[in-house]
Amino acid sequence: MTMRSLSAVVAAILLQLAQFLTATNIPIVKPFPGLEDLPKSFWHELSSPFTEVYEEESLATEIGATPEPRPFFEDDDSNITVQLGAQVHMHCRVQHLQKRTVSWVRRRGDELLLLTFGINTYSSDSRFSLNYEKPNDWRLLLRSATERDAGVYECQVSAHPPFIRTVYLSVSVPKVEIVDERGATAGDKFYKAGSTIELKCVVSKVPHPTGYVTWRHGSRMLNYDTTRGGISVKTDMGAEGAVSRLYIANANKKDSGNYSCALADVAATTVSVHVLNGENPAAMQHGRSAGLRAAFALTAALTLTSLLR
Template sequence: MEIKNIYGLICVLIAMLNKSSSTILKRPKAGDPFDSFPKNFWEDFSSPFTEIPENEDGLLTESTTVHEPFPFFADFYTNMNVSAQIGTHVDLHCRVNDLQGKTVSWMRRKGDDLALLTIGKHVYSSDTKYSIEFLDPNDWKLNIKYISREDEGEYECQVSSHPPLILLINLHIIATKIEVLGETGSLYSDKYYKTGSTIELSCIISKTNDLNSIITWKHDLKFINFESLRGGISVKSESFSDHAVSRLYIANAKKQDSGNYTCMLNNESKATVTVHVLSGEYPAAMQHSGTIKYGMITVTLLLSFILFLAR
């Protein structure tokens, strides 16, 4: 019996040495020399070390705590700037990995106030310009239609984690500069032409990031039809690095060609000039806009001066 106990103690010492080198221990089986030890011996023996639970095979293994993955933004930034043109549509992207059942929401910030726009795949705002779309694998895209100046400001994408994740987007609105010039390149609100001459109007568009959009022309309230029976109507458009030009030509001008001519980009940004087609009145004014005004002013001043000398 003494030999049996000595043998058991030797095994315990070996077990202690093996424990420090992370060798997996087995509980004693029936018939082992130290099977006669009290049942709580192994629990006492493990103290003050961390208790190691058993698996299904009776092996003692170290326990590890597995933490739930935490959501994170796929992009490295949490603050970004986006620019959009008035009248266009803009997409705001929020890419979230390991969402783990959390909810993504879009909000509009105005000072200290937050207005809820979307929750998950549902639009909360009553404004129909907002829509939400999920793009695999992780993009919660907020779309804003028909951008106006009022849409400029801060937008937040929030993930309902603890603490919440917030992506801040600053939306900047670009106001297009659009002007209608005469053939001399001067800016006028009125243009005068002689019957039978060629009307030439130039539309200059700048301060825009949408130079490839179609530029359209209107005569009064109707879009100009370049294939109409009237004929003689043409347009030439060019795009440059910082501006675009659309030139409208109307050959053999007639009285009915008089009216307001409007150049438009995306049916939103526009500029208008009034064209007057005259039949012989003030022939000098038909070549250069504004000549009538300044000519009449000159005549008035000249008559005043003559009357002053005659006194």
């Protein structure tokens, strides 16, 4: 330490002592014996501000040290959109971390839920874990994303104040529909025996479709079925979804039943197919409606009878 720095320290101590004696009304005749002949420049230093910053800067200058670099994130805040059921990596690349700690939290309004701290995972949800990638990427891994996982996630570096990088996660829920020739959703489909069954499945709201569209008749998969013959599946994948068509030639009674279209294990829908041997689908529907009306009338009559008793 230089003589100037030492003088400044001594001056600060003397000033605080003088203030203390004054505040306690202790008479001061010769407060600092032997120091009366100090030069005026010394007392000028005594009356000037003395701060911790001055001390740190003086020490750093004397030993030739440079301030420790502050940590920073390589990436800005980001928005991520993933498909329902997908695996998600949320990146957090930190430079100049030194001995500081990285943690991941999930924000819900004013509530913060700790997910990871350092290399340790604290979430009770086993789908979350830290998947560190050298040299400096503290990635948060989320497996099988659900709609409830959408929200705000923060990567925090322990500093004062803390450094925070925010990730906004959106989870897209696919929509799967089996439609008719006019694009309307079909609940029941009727075909004459010997005709070709044609079903059209439209998959939408999929940002990056990676799964296959599969067709099933009951529990039997039809995409690669060769036992019956005459079955073909054609699927066109697009930027935001897919259109898949199922063709079954020379339909017969055994082809009746429920047909489902599914995007991997994420979403599915079902349609009921009826293969008729000469029956009129309209009459069949009319007869079904008449039966429903009769059942309703019978229920109403029984209810009325019980009320009159």
